[in-house]
Amino acid sequence: MDAIEIRRLKHGDESEYRRTHLRSLEVYPDHFGTLFEEQSAKPRLQFEDFVQNSDPDNFVFGAFCDTELAAIAGFRRGDRQKTRHRGEIVQVFVDPKFQGRNIGESLLRAVIQAAFSIPGIESLELSLVADNEKAERLYKKVGFETYGIRHGYFKQGEQSWDQRFMEMSKETYFAKMSSN
Secondary structure, eight states: OOOEEEEEOOTTOHHHHHHHHHHHHHHOTTSSSSOHHHHHTSSSOHHHHHHHHTOTTEEEEEEEETTEEEEEEEEEEOOSGGGTTEEEEEEEEEOGGGTTSSHHHHHHHHHHHHHHTSTTOOEEEEEEETTOHHHHHHHHHHTOEEEEEEEEEEEETTEEEEEEEEEEEHHHHHHHHHHO
16 A cells, blocks of 8 residues: 655645546535536646645645645635634545545545644634535544534525535544543
């Protein structure tokens, strides 16, 4: 089994990030709120800029197997004065050929640690399509708790998807970590 390196993406990783993010939308079109067609048409994705500029408040971590980017998970800090104490975990994806190796959990824990190391961050949020049970199990395992479900959150044509919203506090996360 090849070794997995988990690290924050940096300048030079933009094209690998873009390729992997677009692949996530192709592989799991029902699990994300954006469409492959919408994102691939953009000359530059928002997180490509965050990666290139090493934005301390908005970033992506990746899991590399040799030189291949096998998984991504991003973090976006609240951008208004009254929301800068919290952030959101976004774009979590493990390429199917790398699943079953605990990459998602390791990657998610690395992003959580990095996010909570930012001065002022007190809580994290994320959301997922409500019927994505595999992702929900992972998020619960690392300490996220559901605080609501919004019915019909996404809609395309006649199909709609419910969205589950989850959160964790810094205090709760580190209390759980120290008790394990």
